[in-house]
Amino acid sequence: MNWKGLPLWAGWLVCFWPIQLWADNCVAPAPAATTRTVPVQVSGQRFVDTQGRVTVLRGINVSGDAKVPPFYGVTAARQLDPLPEWGLNTLRLLFTWEAFEPSPCDYEESYLQYFEQVTRWAAQRGLYVIVDFHQDAFSRFSTGGCGEGFPAWAVHSSITLREPLNDERCESWGTRMLIDVSHHRSWYHFHRDSEGARTRFLAMVERVAHRMAQHPNVIGYDVINEPWGTNRELLSLYEDAAAVIRRQDPQAVLFIPPHAFLSSGLVGNGIPRPNLHNFAYAPHYYDPIMITFKWWLGNTSAPPLNLMLRQAQTWDVPMLLGEFGAPAGTRGGAAYIRQIYDWLDEAQVSSAHWNYTPNWNAATKDGWNHEDLSITDDTGALRDSFEVRPYAVATAGVPLALQVTAQRMEYRWQHAPERGATEVFIPPLWWQQGVSIHLAPERAGACRRQGNRLLCRVRQAQAVVLSVEQQR
Secondary structure (H helix, E strand, O other): OOOOOOOOOHHHHHHHHHHHHHHHHOOOOOOOOOOOOOOOOEOOEEEEOOOOEEEEEEEEOOOOHHHHHOOOOOOOHHHOHHHHOOOOOOOOOOOOEHHHEEEEEEHHHHHHHHHHHHHHHHHHHHOEEEEEEEEEEOEEEEEEEOEEEOOOOOOOOOOOOOOOOHHHOOOHHHHHHHHHHHHHHHHHHOOOOOOHHHHHHHHHHHHHHHOOOOOOEEEEEEEOOOOOOHHHHHHHHHHHHHHHHHHOOOOOEEEEEHHHHHOOOOOOOOOOOOOOOEEEEOOOOOOOOHHOOEEEEEEEEOOHHHHHHHHHHHHHHOEOEEEEEOOOOOEOOOHHHHHHHHHHHOOOOEEEEOOOOOOOOOOOOOOOOOOOOOOOEOOOOOOOOOOOOOEEEEEEEEEEEEEOOOEEEEEEEEHHHHHHOOEOOOOOOHHOOOOOEEEEOOEEEEEEOOEEEEEEEEOOOEEEEEEEOOOO
16 A cells, blocks of 8 residues: 555554454443343252243253364254254353454454354254353463363463364373463463453453343353362352343353362362352263273262252252263263263253264364264264153153153152143154053143153142153
């Protein structure tokens, strides 16, 4: 460009216009003018729908390869088609800060549009969405190039940036995360907002909530995946993130995680109850020996899961087991997963299985750090690390007990007729092979099939038992 002959004001405009655009992008969106009705809310220690029915979230994390470029884990609407057939009703949908804000205040609109498109595809299939602000080991540019989530510019300037690896050299990323000094320094500076990364994180969260509040199937936000920090630092972060989310989406459920180390189930959560309402406790659980050696020793997962549930009960909120799973080929992996689902059924706890990677392939597997926990392979077939099983999706009344075996389920609840029908998911294979259905007491009501769900209406308030048995 020939700059000669330009008036002085034009030169100033050319120089400062990009700066003004950058500053405009940093401005927070206006608070929500109206409050939407979110289809799932917290009532005491349970989730409930708009009819007041007790709701169980049976979710799936999507997806492993959303952690790395191009960050698009779902590339076609049809990839979500099988999920309702597998009994899933919720996506914990990974949102990657690096993909959305590659430089400060420079938002990648196309990434947010992609995320919204997947959310719309989920809505068309009757699936709820939890927006999951995801990170592991801070950033792809720290922790030996084995992390993900935070953009490079959010890594403190005192830390040497690493070239992202995220391949088989990072298979032991969990151990690296424990001992890597740069990882701990990253979180130290983040919590102190040393160079503004914490401020920018909260601004990003608010901008995303502003957009996602426009989607009726979005039920809430997991404020940050598996964070590190002291109890005081994490509590402050949760409450600050909640404040910016609530400015944009006041009625959304907040999913509050513990420190990342608690995913081992070895210790309890010492964080005081956040000063929040309408929130759930959202821990993760991976048996340390199983996940490290791909071998389940047969030990029950009930003690660590009960420890997590007691924390939710202490806070008087519901629990969502936000991640659990087993690598493909784990010795005893199918039985390991089954006993976790047995515990979820018994405790009536919601969950999100890790993970569904629809573009899984044998070379990169889940797409990040050579992890291989996707519930499907490259043909889309289910692996034995996931089990399609019946459960009570929505209960008109109070759940009492659920027992599931390979061919039979029995569900007891105290019915509240004013809340409508109780809905139970029955696996497609059971329908195909035929089922016998019995509701007790006799003539208490009736059940009818709707898709893969059984809708049971009972005429009066009473305890009822639904038995469904698969016919061979």
